[in-house]
Amino acid sequence: MRDVSIIGIGQTKVGEHWDISLRHLALEALQAAMADAGVAQADTLYVGNMLSGELNGQEHLGALIADFAGLRGIEAMKVEAACASGAAALRLGYICVASGAAQIAIVLGIEKMTDAWGSDVTGALALAADGDYEVAQGLSFVAINALLMRRYMHEYAVKHMDFAPFSINAHENAMTNPYARFHMKITSERFERARMIVDPINLLDSSPIGDGAAAAVLVPAEAARAFSGVPVRIVASAVGTDTLAVHDRRDPLALDGAALSARRAYEQAGVGSEDIDLFELHDAFSIMAVLSLEAAGFADRGQGLRLAMEGEIGIKGRVPISTMGGLKARGHPVGATGVYQIVEVVQQLRGLAGHNQVENARLGMAQNIGGSGATVVTHILEAPE
Amino acid sequence: MRDVSIIGIGQTKVGEHWDISLRHLALEALQAAMADAGVAQADTLYVGNMLSGELNGQEHLGALIADFAGLRGIEAMKVEAACASGAAALRLGYICVASGAAQIAIVLGIEKMTDAWGSDVTGALALAADGDYEVAQGLSFVAINALLMRRYMHEYAVKHMDFAPFSINAHENAMTNPYARFHMKITSERFERARMIVDPINLLDSSPIGDGAAAAVLVPAEAARAFSGVPVRIVASAVGTDTLAVHDRRDPLALDGAALSARRAYEQAGVGSEDIDLFELHDAFSIMAVLSLEAAGFADRGQGLRLAMEGEIGIKGRVPISTMGGLKARGHPVGATGVYQIVEVVQQLRGLAGHNQVENARLGMAQNIGGSGATVVTHILEAPE
Numbered sequence: 108m109r110d111v112s113i114i115g116i117g118q119t120k121v122g123e124h125w126d127i128s129l130r131h132l133a134l135e136a137l138q139a140a141m142a143d144a145g146v147a148q149a150d151t152l153y154v155g156n157m158l159s160g161e162l163n164g165q166e167h168l169g170a171l172i173a174d175f176a177g178l179r180g181i182e183a184m185k186v187e188a189a190c191a192s193g194a195a196a197l198r199l200g201y202i203c204v205a206s207g208a209a210q211i212a213i214v215l216g217i218e219k220m221t222d223a224w225g226s227d228v229t230g231a232l233a234l235a236a237d238g239d240y241e242v243a244q245g246l247s248f249v250a251i252n253a254l255l256m257r258r259y260m261h262e263y264a265v266k267h268m269d270f271a272p273f274s275i276n277a278h279e280n281a282m283t284n285p286y287a288r289f290h291m292k293i294t295s296e297r298f299e300r301a302r303m304i305v306d307p308i309n310l311l312d313s314s315p316i317g318d319g320a321a322a323a324v325l326v327p328a329e330a331a332r333a334f335s336g337v338p339v340r341i342v343a344s345a346v347g348t349d350t351l352a353v354h355d356r357r358d359p360l361a362l363d364g365a366a367l368s369a370r371r372a373y374e375q376a377g378v379g380s381e382d383i384d385l386f387e388l389h390d391a392f393s394i395m396a397v398l399s400l401e402a403a404g405f406a407d408r409g410q411g412l413r414l415a416m417e418g419e420i421g422i423k424g425r426v427p428i429s430t431m432g433g434l435k436a437r438g439h440p441v442g443a444t445g446v447y448q449i450v451e452v453v454q455q456l457r458g459l460a461g462h463n464q465v466e467n468a469r470l471g472m473a474q475n476i477g478g479s480g481a482t483v484v485t486h487i488l489e490a491p492e
Numbered sequence: 493m494r495d496v497s498i499i500g501i502g503q504t505k506v507g508e509h510w511d512i513s514l515r516h517l518a519l520e521a522l523q524a525a526m527a528d529a530g531v532a533q534a535d536t537l538y539v540g541n542m543l544s545g546e547l548n549g550q551e552h553l554g555a556l557i558a559d560f561a562g563l564r565g566i567e568a569m570k571v572e573a574a575c576a577s578g579a580a581a582l583r584l585g586y587i588c589v590a591s592g593a594a595q596i597a598i599v600l601g602i603e604k605m606t607d608a609w610g611s612d613v614t615g616a617l618a619l620a621a622d623g624d625y626e627v628a629q630g631l632s633f634v635a636i637n638a639l640l641m642r643r644y645m646h647e648y649a650v651k652h653m654d655f656a657p658f659s660i661n662a663h664e665n666a667m668t669n670p671y672a673r674f675h676m677k678i679t680s681e682r683f684e685r686a687r688m689i690v691d692p693i694n695l696l697d698s699s700p701i702g703d704g705a706a707a708a709v710l711v712p713a714e715a716a717r718a719f720s721g722v723p724v725r726i727v728a729s730a731v732g733t734d735t736l737a738v739h740d741r742r743d744p745l746a747l748d749g750a751a752l753s754a755r756r757a758y759e760q761a762g763v764g765s766e767d768i769d770l771f772e773l774h775d776a777f778s779i780m781a782v783l784s785l786e787a788a789g790f791a792d793r794g795q796g797l798r799l800a801m802e803g804e805i806g807i808k809g810r811v812p813i814s815t816m817g818g819l820k821a822r823g824h825p826v827g828a829t830g831v832y833q834i835v836e837v838v839q840q841l842r843g844l845a846g847h848n849q850v851e852n853a854r855l856g857m858a859q860n861i862g863g864s865g866a867t868v869v870t871h872i873l874e875a876p877e
């Protein structure tokens with residue numbers, strides 16, 4: 108396999124884009140990424156998206172967006188792995204360039220959720236869970252996470268308040284990210300007073316949905332210097348899966364899929380969790396942030412909260428997470444999120460993260476989770492020399 | 493890139509499987525393919541599917557089906573390219589094994605359409621067309637094909653009756669395919685008397701939807717002999733795209749995406765249309781069969797009908813098509829169709845197509861079309877030595 112580098116990134120602000128159609132949203136991110144890379148053409152476009160059929164009345168996004176972006180004729184398709192669709196698209200772009208099938212691959216993550224067509228968004232998001240055995244029993248996606256959080260609180264005798272540092276950190280970091288949905292600091296008092304959604308998950312435990320698109324341009328590492336964008340190498344790309352239904356798992360709090368995905372990524376890159384300088388994790392809910400830290404080896408079982416309480420998850424901490432706001436405050440346009448994470452890691456590794464810069468960041472990891480841990484895609488990127 | 497071979501195939505009968513769930517349907521095809529290949533594990537599963545979210549209330553099929561098939565933990569995702577989703581999944585499986593990222597990849601095409609959840613199937617199929625510029629004007633998918641057929645009849649001064657040989661051939665070939673939806677010969681009289689759907693397309697111009705799943709197991713060609721299945725090599729794998737909306741095209745009857753896809757495939761394989769011994773084309777409607785033959789170079793512009801009228805599309809003809817019944821009579825479970833085509837080409841190249849066997853078949857081509865020609869995936873397979 109050839110080494111692969113990312114030479115261009117682009118993103119739209121996450122928000123409620125009532126005035127922009129799905130294809131225009133895609134175009135904005137694609138044009139930004141292609142301009143950054145200095146490319147006018149590509150061989151392949153992989154579109155990560157979960158809900159365009161249900162929410163926008165449009166499948167077949169690959170050809171649609173390729174044509175709209177001026178790339179008519181190129182290979183294009185959509186990939187879906189629930190909330191991990193974005194990173195799944197990056198995984199395919201990586202394999203495609205690594206194989207030699209493409210010289211330039213573009214990866215797009217996109218989701219348009221605020222002007223839903225037909226379906227309700229909560230119902231649509233539940234399509235990521237097991238329809239026959241979870242959703243049919245009345246479980247929504249938030250409810251599944253609430254069960255996990257309740258179990259965690261019981262098993263480790265921790266309080267809801269102990270999860271506050273995750274949301275506070277994410278909102279703090281989003282303040283200086285112009286693409287983030289929220290620019291609003293929160294306090295632990297505000298966290299604890301927030302409106303209850305599904306006990307014990309309240310509004311500030313939860314990431315907001317939104318409309319957004321993010322894109323990355325991939326080329327063989329050996330050819331990267333020929334383009335204008337500063338190249339960041341992909342040193343690991345790995346997927347791990349687990350059961351959709353949480354009740355089918357060995358241990359609901361273990362996230363075996365995430366552990367598998369991280370382990371495969373570490374092996375590919377020849378590194379361990381201690382070598383990672385920042386970790387864009389999948390903080391769709393504060394409980395998911397904790398479980399991700401533990402599954403990826405940054406904290407022992409039951410110790411993820413302590414890492415946050417000791418201040419180690421901040422920009423200057425031992426394991427900086429959600430450095431541009433994370434899903435919690437940058438926002439979570441589901442199929443786009445995985446590519447946003449990659450865009451943010453590239454910003455960090457290029458040293459262009461501004462106020463949010465992690466000093467001397469050399470290895471950045473992004474982990475995108477579909478469902479409650481059923482598909483987990485992990486990438487490790489390396490800073491330019 | 494490494495050469496890649498298909499070492500196992502499996503399929504379910506296409507039909508109305510009211511008593512079988514989506515995951516059980518998948519399992520049946522996967523188990524058959526894995527048994528044929530002699531494998532008990534795999535590294536990757538790509539699921540081609542178009543409408544599971546809309547019709548079955550379930551996204552996230554990759555992890556769901558991997559787990560249900562006893563492959564928990566492996567890399568898995570769903571790929572969507574409208575009716576070309578099946579072949580798009582094969583394209584990804586091919587790239588993945590060719591790159592070295594996987595040693596064993598399984599490709600599944602699946603669609604369950606007869607017990608639709610929520611949506612109506614006609615509305616769901618229209619998600620393959622341009623939602624903002626075609627569907628919003630009231631066009632269904634059949635209507636778009638009717639416009640193309642009407643235009644073809646006008647431009648070449650042919651009659652509806654002239655399309656009969658395509659449907660007659662498909663139904664004839666399906667008689668001896670146990671997996672086909674229809675086992676029913678038709679005559680030209682019956683063709684002409686069939687109920688009108690959208691003028692000039694009648695019931696016997698149209699392929700039937702249905703439930704079905706088909707699977708293929710891919711390994712590096714160099715390793716193929718270590719498995720029990722008779723290996724068939726993939727000598728070309730190519731995708732071409734075009735606009736979703738037919739009115740945006742240079743020429744509505746040209747299928748530029750299909751021509752591009754076929755040309756790329758011929759170049760990869762180093763062959764021309766004259767070298768192809770059978771062609772599993774995308775006869776979703778009889779007009780699509782004609783346009784496909786012309787776009788792939790088997791007939792000059794406006795001459796596709798003549799090929800059929802001269803009897804050259806039969807099993808013993810110059811260009812055998814729909815040799816196991818095609819979409820028209822084997823049936824068209826949309827996201828599964830592309831993999832059914834591959835399974836059938838493998839049957840032919842192994843010399844195991846029974847009554848339907850094309851003599852001395854050495855090179856077989858399959859072309860899977862999404863929308864009215866917006867995504868076209870072409871594969872060429874080569875018989876074992």
